[in-house]
Amino acid sequence: MKLKPLLLLILLMPFTVFAQSGFVASGRVTGAQNNPLSGATVSVANSNNSTVTDATGNFSIRVSNGARLVISHVGYAPKTVNAAESMNVSLDEENTTLSEVVVTGLATTTRRGNAANAVATISAKQLTGSTRSQTLDAAMQGKVAGVQITSNSGAPGGGFLVRLRGASSLTQSAEPLYIIDGVYMDNSQFGTGAGTNAFTGAARTPTGSQDNSANRIADINPQDIENIEILKGPSAAAIYGTRANAGVILITTKKGRAGKLTVNFGQDVGFAKALKLIGLHKTKWDKQFQFGTELANAARLTTLKSTLNPTDETWDYEKIVYGNTGALRNTRLALSGGTDKIRFYAGGNVMDEQGIQKNTGYSKNSFRLNVDLKPTSFIDIAVGANYINSNSDRSFSGNDNNGVAIGYNLAYLPNWLPQLPVNGVYPKQPLTGQNPLEIVDRTVNNEKVNRMISNYTVGVQLVKNDIHNLRLTSTGGVDFLTAEDEVYIPDDVQFQAASANPGASRYTTNRALNTNLQGFLVYNAHVGNFSFTTSAGLTQLRRDVRLNYFQGQGLKPAQRNPSTGTVQQASETFQGEKELGRVVQEEINWNDIVIATAGVRQDRSTLNGDPKKYFTFPKASLAVNVANFGFWKIPAISQLKLRAAYGETGRSASFNSTFTTLTDLIIGGQAGAGYPTILGNAGIEPERATEFETGVDIGAFSNRLRIEFTVYNKKVKNLIESYNLSTGTGVSSIQVFPVGDLQNKGIELSLGGTPVRSRNVTWNTNINWWRNRSLMTRLIIPEKVVASSGFGSFGTQRLREGASPTAWYGTPNVNGVPTLYEDSQPLWQASWSNSITFLRNFEFSILIHRSHKNFNSTLNQEITDEGGSSPDWSTIDKDNNPLGQSRKLGKPGITTRQFIVDASYTKIREISLYYTVPKTIFGSFANKFESIRVGVSGNNIAMWTPYYGYDPEAANFGNRPTGATVDLLSFPSSKRFFFHFNVNF
Amino acid sequence: MRINTSILVVLAIVGLTACKKQFYDEDVLVDPNGASVESVLNNATRGQISQLAVGVQSSMRNGILSYYRETGTVGREIIYSASTESRYFNELLGTQAAQYNGMNDPAGIMNTYYLNYSSLRRRAEILIRSANNTTALTDQEKAATRGFAKTMQAYSVWVLVNMQGKNGIRETFSDLSAPGDLLKPGKFGTYESGLALAKTLVNEANADLAAGGTEFPFTMTSGYTGFTTVPDFKKFNRAIAARIFLYQKDWAGVLAALNESFLSLTGPLQTGPVMTFSTTTNDQVNPLYHVPNSSGAPFVAFNEFITDAEPGDTRVFGPSAKVAQRTSPRTSGAVTSTHDVTLYASNTSSISIIRNEELILMYAEAKIQSNQFADAIVALDRIRTAYGLRPLAVAKPTILANKNGLIDEVLNQRRYSLFFEGQRWFDVLRYGKKSILPLQGTIGANTFVVFDNFARPDAEVQWDKLNP
Structure with a gap:
C-alpha cells in the first residue's frame, strides 16, 4: 500500500517544465466603496502560480505573456482578467461565493464553482453576524438546507440534535462528525446522573439516558469561527470513512492577516425571557373542586383549600419559576496581525448568561490563539490552541419518576396552594410530588467543562514550478476535555426527606482524550487545459475515555460530600478506540468545465469485530460547468453546473459492543456474577451508508439570482441495531447486529439573490426548502420497539420493514398490531433569510424558519390534566365531563391518537439592525479607531405553533x-434580545 | 531548495517507518470493564463457581419489584402511586384493556419481570454448566450445585408460568451455552405444561440435593441462614415444590412435600429463607420500601384490605400491621387510599422467599381439599390466633364442616398473611373467583378489568412472527 501513492506520482511525473517568457503584473484589488482588499488571492489561470494581496490591497506576480489572472476573495464574486503590468481590479460583494474553497479531500480543496456536491457553508457573518446564539449548534439552526437542528430542551448550556439528511444510524448518536481546524472533536453527551434513581429516576440505568445533558459541541465559541462547511452525506464525506456516516461539519477558525495589527472589541448585553408559557396557573379550579383530579379527589382539594388558603389568593407559579428575566452578557476581544513570516489571531471571549429560571445559567470563557508561520518559502506551519471553560446550571426538567422535575411539579400544583417560602421554610406540597420552588432554590445540577483543543499543520512544498507542485502535509490534533458534574439535593428537601436515605449527591468526572494524526502527499500538475490533483495519505484516530462517579445518599445534614452518605455508589468505566485509515484520491479538472474526482478510503478500527480488517469506502463525482463551454451563448446565465456524486461512508459500533461481559451481581457484600442480559457481537462490522446525489446550480444576472437544486438517495446498509431475542431465553438482545437497510430520500432547494442593488439599498435574500423521508427497506430481525423511543401507550417508534423508523406507533393494538401514526420527521422545512443594507450605514437582517408537520409524542396535556392545571381543564364536553378528565389516558375512546400531535412551528430565529457610526461625528477622535458599529438583535423572538407545551423542539x-421528540414538559426555551457594541482599532 | 527537499523526504520516510509499529498497534482488544463470559464456561475455579452461585442468589431479587408491584395492583391489594407515571394505576387496573386485547401493553413497562425471571433461569443454567465443566468440584459438589440451581429455576418458572397464565412459557432451551442456541428458543407450552416443567425441575433438584453431601461448594449468603447446608436447603426445595404442586391441585403431593420441608405447625411463622438487601456499595436496597406518608411514589393499600378485615386482625390493625393510616389520603386516579403499605421497616429489610406461615396455609388448603377438615382447622387457627383472631370454632362456627366455606377462609387468610407478596391475584384465578376483587367493570366514566394473565411480551410475539 505504501508504495502505491509513490507509483502514482512517478506515473504523473513525465510532464516537464517549460521555460516561458513573461513579465511582472502588479496592481491593486478593491472591494466595496473602493476599500482596498487585503488577503485576496491572485492566481494565474491554469497554473500553480498565485499570490495574495497585502494590507493595502497591492500585489505583484510574475506571469507569462497572455496570461489571465483570477482574483478572488471570500465574500466577493471572483473575476478573471487579462494580466497587465499595471492593473486595478474591483470585486463585487456576494452572499454565496463560487470562489471560496470547499473541502473535497482530507488534504485538498476545490473552488465551490467546481464542487460536485451541494456543500453548504456558513460564513462568520451568517453564523454570528446577526445575533448571539448560546451555542454553536443553535447558531446553525435554520441556515442550511438538508440539516435538521432541534433543541432538546430550553435548559441553558445546549443539547441539540443535528441530523444531516435524515437518520444514518439507529443506535449510534445521530450527530455528525465535527472537525475543527483538523481536530476531530468530541461531541459526546456525557451522563451527569441527574436522571438516575437517586434524583429524578427518569431512567433506571446507572448513567441515565435521560439526564438531559448537553452535547459537548456546545463548548465551541461561535465567534472564533471563520466559516463552517457541511458535508451532508456520504457522497461528499466518503473520504472521512468510518466516522462520517452522519455527515461531517468542518469548522475553520479565524486566522491572522498580515499587515497592520487589528483589534476588535465587542460587547453584547441583553436579556432572555421565556418564549412561551402554557398558562398553567391561570387555570380556574371550579370543576376540579367538583370532580377531583387524577391525583386528589374533590373532598381532599376542598379540605386543603379551606385549611391552607381560605382566601381567594392565587399564585402564578409557572410565571414565578419560568417568568424571570435572565441577564445576558458577552464580551470579546480579538487581535490579528503579523508579517509575511508570522501571522496570528488571538481571540478571547467571556460569556455569562442567566436562565429564565432562577439559579440556572450558562457561562463560558474561551481563549484561542492561531499562529501561522512561514519560516522559509517552502514550509507553512499553522498551530492553534483553544482553551474553553464552561459552566452550566440546568436544574431538573423532563421525565421524572420521583417527583423532582419542575415541569411535573408545576403541573401538579394548584394555583391556590401557598408554596412561597416563609422565613426560609418551603411549605410542603401536600398532594403529591414536591414544592417546585424548593427545587429551584436548593438543588444543584451543574456541569463544568475544561477543555483544551490544539492543532498543528505542517506543509512542505517539495516541488513547485508552473506545472508541478508536490506538497507534503502533516496535520495533528488533540482534544482533551473533562466534564465534571455535580448533582445535589439536600436531605431536607421534601422528596428527599421522604426517602429512605435523605440527601443525595453525585459527583461525576468524564474525561475524554481524542487525538488525530494524518500525513498526506498532494501532487498537482497542469498539462494544457487539464490539471490533476493526486493525493494519498494515512490517518490515525484515537479516543480514550474514562467515566467515573461517586454517589452518596443519606448524607449527613447539610453535607454535600457524597462520602458522608450512608449509601454509597461508585463506578469507573473505561472506553478506548483506535482507527487507522488510508486514502487515495484523484481530481481531474478540464479548464474549469469538467471536473471529475475519484477516491477511496480504507479504514480499520478496534471497534470492529476484526480490528485488523480494512473496510473500503469509494467515491466518485463529476461536475460540468455548462456555461463555461465556448458554445454557451446566454450571457444572462453565467453559471450552469450539472453535478453528480456517489460515495460511501461507515460507522463502527460503539465501544463495548464486541464484548460479552459477565454482569456484576453483588449481594450482602459478596461479589457475584452472572450471565448478561445483553450480549456483545464479536463479529460486528461497520454499518455502511451509500449515497447518490445529483443536482444543478444556476447563477444568473451577474449572480444576482442563484439556484441550487439537489436530490439524494442515501441508503444505509447493514444498519447496526440491537437484535431483540426471545426474552424467554433470559437474554434480551445482542447489542449490535446488522439488522437491515434504511433509505433516506430527499430534496434540497436553495434560491438566493439580490433583488435590489441600488446606491442606497442592497437587499440579499435566500430561501431554503428541504425534505427527507426515511424507510426501512429491509429488516431481518423481529419487528421491535426502538429502545427509549417513548412511553408505551403515549407512542413509541418501531422498526418495521417497509415503514419509516421515525414514525409513531400506539394503541389500539388491533390483533396485537399497533396502529401507525405520523412521522416525527418534518414533512418539509424551510428557511428564509434576508439582509438589507440601507442609507449606507444601516443593516437589517431576519431569518425565519419553519418545520412543517413534524409530530411529537407529548405527555404535556396528560400531565397537566392529571394535575388539574391545564388551562381548559374545566371546559365541559358533550357528556358533561370536564375535558381535563375525559381526554386522559385510560378514558373510553382515548388512544395514542391523543398523544401524537402536530408539532409544526415557525420561528423568527434571528433578527437584527446594525448601524455603522460615521467617523465624521467623532471629530478629532475619529483617527483613534477604525470603525464603530452598534446594533440590536433578537434570537428566537417569536414562534407560531399549534403545539401545547413550551417548545415543539423538545427531545426528552x-x-x-x-x-427523540418525546416531550414531558421540558425546560421552556427562551427568546433573547441583545444590544451590541463593536469597535475596531 | 533541491537539497532541502531531499533531506525532508528522507526524514519523513525515516520518521514514518520509525513510528510504524506504534502507529499500527492495537490499543484496546480486551474489555477493560469486566470479565468475559467465556472465562467461566470451561474449567471455572471454585472462586468463579462461587461467584456465579452468589450471582444467582443476587439475581433472585431482580424481578421482585415488577412481580409484586404488578400483581399487587391487578389483585387489587396495593397501588404504586407514582404520580408521574399514571400507567401504574391505569394500565394495571385494566382501563386500557380494550386497546390491548384485554391485557396490559405488551411493549410497555409492566413486563420487566419476564426478563428478570428468565435471566435468573438462564444464570442458574450457566452455573450448572460451569459446575459440570470443571474439575475444581467433586461429583458430590456438582450434584449439590445442580440441586441449588434447579431449585432456583423451578422458582422462576413458577413465577413466569403464573404471570403468563394460558399463554404458557418457552419451556426448553436446548443447550443454553451452545452457539446459536439463543436463536432457537423452545416453543410456548400451556399453563399446565409450564407447571409440569416447574415440577420436573424441582424434583430433579431434590434428587441432586439428596446426592449432594452436606456442604455447598460456594457461599450461601446470609438470607439463607438455617438453609445453608445441602440437607437444610433440601427442605427449602420441598417448600417450593409444595407451592408448585398446590397450583397443580396435587393435594397429596403438597402434603408429601410439606412433610419433607421446614413446615412446623407450632414453630415461628417467619421461619424461611429471605432475600436480603443492604446499602453496601453497589448492592440493592429493598425496592418495596418507602417512607410512610411519602408524596413521591408510595405503595398504598386498597381500602378494602382494611375494611374487609376481621376486627382485631393484627396484620391490619395495631403496631405490627402491614398497613398504616396516612396523615392524608392518597388519590391515584380512580382509587383513593387511606393507608400506606408498611410491610418493610426500612430499605434494608429482607423480603421473604417462602416461610412457615405460607407452608401452614398450604397445609390447611391441601387438607381441606383432601377432606381432612380437622387438620386444616388446626392449621388455620394457628394463623388466626397468631394474629389476634379467635379460633374458627368461635369466630366462624358455620364453616367448620363446610368445604367451600373453609376454602374461602384459607383464601382470606392467605390474602392477609401473604399481602403484597404476589399471591392474591393467583389465588383468585386458581379458584375462578376473580369477581370477588373490587374495582371492576364500568364505574363512572371508567372501565376496569382484572386481567386473566399478563400479555406475552412484544419481543416474544415478534420473535414468533418472524420465526414461526
Missing part, C-alpha cells in the same frame, strides 16, 4: 436518531 431522550 437527547441526541437520538429515532424516538
Whole structure:
C-alpha cells in the first residue's frame, strides 16, 4: 500500500517544465466603496502560480505573456482578467461565493464553482453576524438546507440534535462528525446522573439516558469561527470513512492577516425571557373542586383549600419559576496581525448568561490563539490552541419518576396552594410530588467543562514550478476535555426527606482524550487545459475515555460530600478506540468545465469485530460547468453546473459492543456474577451508508439570482441495531447486529439573490426548502420497539420493514398490531433569510424558519390534566365531563391518537439592525479607531405553533436518531434580545 | 531548495517507518470493564463457581419489584402511586384493556419481570454448566450445585408460568451455552405444561440435593441462614415444590412435600429463607420500601384490605400491621387510599422467599381439599390466633364442616398473611373467583378489568412472527 501513492506520482511525473517568457503584473484589488482588499488571492489561470494581496490591497506576480489572472476573495464574486503590468481590479460583494474553497479531500480543496456536491457553508457573518446564539449548534439552526437542528430542551448550556439528511444510524448518536481546524472533536453527551434513581429516576440505568445533558459541541465559541462547511452525506464525506456516516461539519477558525495589527472589541448585553408559557396557573379550579383530579379527589382539594388558603389568593407559579428575566452578557476581544513570516489571531471571549429560571445559567470563557508561520518559502506551519471553560446550571426538567422535575411539579400544583417560602421554610406540597420552588432554590445540577483543543499543520512544498507542485502535509490534533458534574439535593428537601436515605449527591468526572494524526502527499500538475490533483495519505484516530462517579445518599445534614452518605455508589468505566485509515484520491479538472474526482478510503478500527480488517469506502463525482463551454451563448446565465456524486461512508459500533461481559451481581457484600442480559457481537462490522446525489446550480444576472437544486438517495446498509431475542431465553438482545437497510430520500432547494442593488439599498435574500423521508427497506430481525423511543401507550417508534423508523406507533393494538401514526420527521422545512443594507450605514437582517408537520409524542396535556392545571381543564364536553378528565389516558375512546400531535412551528430565529457610526461625528477622535458599529438583535423572538407545551423542539431522550421528540414538559426555551457594541482599532 | 527537499523526504520516510509499529498497534482488544463470559464456561475455579452461585442468589431479587408491584395492583391489594407515571394505576387496573386485547401493553413497562425471571433461569443454567465443566468440584459438589440451581429455576418458572397464565412459557432451551442456541428458543407450552416443567425441575433438584453431601461448594449468603447446608436447603426445595404442586391441585403431593420441608405447625411463622438487601456499595436496597406518608411514589393499600378485615386482625390493625393510616389520603386516579403499605421497616429489610406461615396455609388448603377438615382447622387457627383472631370454632362456627366455606377462609387468610407478596391475584384465578376483587367493570366514566394473565411480551410475539 505504501508504495502505491509513490507509483502514482512517478506515473504523473513525465510532464516537464517549460521555460516561458513573461513579465511582472502588479496592481491593486478593491472591494466595496473602493476599500482596498487585503488577503485576496491572485492566481494565474491554469497554473500553480498565485499570490495574495497585502494590507493595502497591492500585489505583484510574475506571469507569462497572455496570461489571465483570477482574483478572488471570500465574500466577493471572483473575476478573471487579462494580466497587465499595471492593473486595478474591483470585486463585487456576494452572499454565496463560487470562489471560496470547499473541502473535497482530507488534504485538498476545490473552488465551490467546481464542487460536485451541494456543500453548504456558513460564513462568520451568517453564523454570528446577526445575533448571539448560546451555542454553536443553535447558531446553525435554520441556515442550511438538508440539516435538521432541534433543541432538546430550553435548559441553558445546549443539547441539540443535528441530523444531516435524515437518520444514518439507529443506535449510534445521530450527530455528525465535527472537525475543527483538523481536530476531530468530541461531541459526546456525557451522563451527569441527574436522571438516575437517586434524583429524578427518569431512567433506571446507572448513567441515565435521560439526564438531559448537553452535547459537548456546545463548548465551541461561535465567534472564533471563520466559516463552517457541511458535508451532508456520504457522497461528499466518503473520504472521512468510518466516522462520517452522519455527515461531517468542518469548522475553520479565524486566522491572522498580515499587515497592520487589528483589534476588535465587542460587547453584547441583553436579556432572555421565556418564549412561551402554557398558562398553567391561570387555570380556574371550579370543576376540579367538583370532580377531583387524577391525583386528589374533590373532598381532599376542598379540605386543603379551606385549611391552607381560605382566601381567594392565587399564585402564578409557572410565571414565578419560568417568568424571570435572565441577564445576558458577552464580551470579546480579538487581535490579528503579523508579517509575511508570522501571522496570528488571538481571540478571547467571556460569556455569562442567566436562565429564565432562577439559579440556572450558562457561562463560558474561551481563549484561542492561531499562529501561522512561514519560516522559509517552502514550509507553512499553522498551530492553534483553544482553551474553553464552561459552566452550566440546568436544574431538573423532563421525565421524572420521583417527583423532582419542575415541569411535573408545576403541573401538579394548584394555583391556590401557598408554596412561597416563609422565613426560609418551603411549605410542603401536600398532594403529591414536591414544592417546585424548593427545587429551584436548593438543588444543584451543574456541569463544568475544561477543555483544551490544539492543532498543528505542517506543509512542505517539495516541488513547485508552473506545472508541478508536490506538497507534503502533516496535520495533528488533540482534544482533551473533562466534564465534571455535580448533582445535589439536600436531605431536607421534601422528596428527599421522604426517602429512605435523605440527601443525595453525585459527583461525576468524564474525561475524554481524542487525538488525530494524518500525513498526506498532494501532487498537482497542469498539462494544457487539464490539471490533476493526486493525493494519498494515512490517518490515525484515537479516543480514550474514562467515566467515573461517586454517589452518596443519606448524607449527613447539610453535607454535600457524597462520602458522608450512608449509601454509597461508585463506578469507573473505561472506553478506548483506535482507527487507522488510508486514502487515495484523484481530481481531474478540464479548464474549469469538467471536473471529475475519484477516491477511496480504507479504514480499520478496534471497534470492529476484526480490528485488523480494512473496510473500503469509494467515491466518485463529476461536475460540468455548462456555461463555461465556448458554445454557451446566454450571457444572462453565467453559471450552469450539472453535478453528480456517489460515495460511501461507515460507522463502527460503539465501544463495548464486541464484548460479552459477565454482569456484576453483588449481594450482602459478596461479589457475584452472572450471565448478561445483553450480549456483545464479536463479529460486528461497520454499518455502511451509500449515497447518490445529483443536482444543478444556476447563477444568473451577474449572480444576482442563484439556484441550487439537489436530490439524494442515501441508503444505509447493514444498519447496526440491537437484535431483540426471545426474552424467554433470559437474554434480551445482542447489542449490535446488522439488522437491515434504511433509505433516506430527499430534496434540497436553495434560491438566493439580490433583488435590489441600488446606491442606497442592497437587499440579499435566500430561501431554503428541504425534505427527507426515511424507510426501512429491509429488516431481518423481529419487528421491535426502538429502545427509549417513548412511553408505551403515549407512542413509541418501531422498526418495521417497509415503514419509516421515525414514525409513531400506539394503541389500539388491533390483533396485537399497533396502529401507525405520523412521522416525527418534518414533512418539509424551510428557511428564509434576508439582509438589507440601507442609507449606507444601516443593516437589517431576519431569518425565519419553519418545520412543517413534524409530530411529537407529548405527555404535556396528560400531565397537566392529571394535575388539574391545564388551562381548559374545566371546559365541559358533550357528556358533561370536564375535558381535563375525559381526554386522559385510560378514558373510553382515548388512544395514542391523543398523544401524537402536530408539532409544526415557525420561528423568527434571528433578527437584527446594525448601524455603522460615521467617523465624521467623532471629530478629532475619529483617527483613534477604525470603525464603530452598534446594533440590536433578537434570537428566537417569536414562534407560531399549534403545539401545547413550551417548545415543539423538545427531545426528552437527547441526541437520538429515532424516538427523540418525546416531550414531558421540558425546560421552556427562551427568546433573547441583545444590544451590541463593536469597535475596531 | 533541491537539497532541502531531499533531506525532508528522507526524514519523513525515516520518521514514518520509525513510528510504524506504534502507529499500527492495537490499543484496546480486551474489555477493560469486566470479565468475559467465556472465562467461566470451561474449567471455572471454585472462586468463579462461587461467584456465579452468589450471582444467582443476587439475581433472585431482580424481578421482585415488577412481580409484586404488578400483581399487587391487578389483585387489587396495593397501588404504586407514582404520580408521574399514571400507567401504574391505569394500565394495571385494566382501563386500557380494550386497546390491548384485554391485557396490559405488551411493549410497555409492566413486563420487566419476564426478563428478570428468565435471566435468573438462564444464570442458574450457566452455573450448572460451569459446575459440570470443571474439575475444581467433586461429583458430590456438582450434584449439590445442580440441586441449588434447579431449585432456583423451578422458582422462576413458577413465577413466569403464573404471570403468563394460558399463554404458557418457552419451556426448553436446548443447550443454553451452545452457539446459536439463543436463536432457537423452545416453543410456548400451556399453563399446565409450564407447571409440569416447574415440577420436573424441582424434583430433579431434590434428587441432586439428596446426592449432594452436606456442604455447598460456594457461599450461601446470609438470607439463607438455617438453609445453608445441602440437607437444610433440601427442605427449602420441598417448600417450593409444595407451592408448585398446590397450583397443580396435587393435594397429596403438597402434603408429601410439606412433610419433607421446614413446615412446623407450632414453630415461628417467619421461619424461611429471605432475600436480603443492604446499602453496601453497589448492592440493592429493598425496592418495596418507602417512607410512610411519602408524596413521591408510595405503595398504598386498597381500602378494602382494611375494611374487609376481621376486627382485631393484627396484620391490619395495631403496631405490627402491614398497613398504616396516612396523615392524608392518597388519590391515584380512580382509587383513593387511606393507608400506606408498611410491610418493610426500612430499605434494608429482607423480603421473604417462602416461610412457615405460607407452608401452614398450604397445609390447611391441601387438607381441606383432601377432606381432612380437622387438620386444616388446626392449621388455620394457628394463623388466626397468631394474629389476634379467635379460633374458627368461635369466630366462624358455620364453616367448620363446610368445604367451600373453609376454602374461602384459607383464601382470606392467605390474602392477609401473604399481602403484597404476589399471591392474591393467583389465588383468585386458581379458584375462578376473580369477581370477588373490587374495582371492576364500568364505574363512572371508567372501565376496569382484572386481567386473566399478563400479555406475552412484544419481543416474544415478534420473535414468533418472524420465526414461526
